[in-house]
Amino acid sequence: MLYGALLALGAVGLQWLDYQSLVRRAPQTLYIGLVAAGFLALGVFVGNRLFRALPTQPFNGNPQAQTALGISARELTVLHELAAGQSNKEIARKLSVSPHTVKTHVARLYDKLQATRRTDAVRKARELGLIE
Structure with a gap:
């Protein structure tokens, strides 16, 4: 040692x-x-x-505006898919509903957001903080 x-x-x-x-x-x-x-x-x-x-703060989707406009959870899901650029058939396939149901949701979203086109609806939803 x-x-x-x-x-x-x-x-x-x-x-x-x-x-x-x-x-x-x-x-x-x-x-x-x-x-x-x-x-x-x-x-x-x-x-x-x-x-x-x-x-970062988690995105909450402005629940006050969603409630004030009367947008349902399913319509909000459809709105997110619209913002992602999905077609009605793609949204229907993803949500397991018929394309006519998606078309109805989109029409209601146009009415509630006072939009005439998909891009207009997405723009207004972004301005309101409903989607990112």
């Missing part, structure tokens, strides 16, 4: 001497490396502080 400790101490001493010779031969390179490592750490720290994702 004593022999192992002496060997370890000798290895540490040799490494220390090697380090000392490196510092004497190329101190400028060592200092540049230390400054670069410091700026790297500073850049990572500042980058994490400046560009971290801010906690």
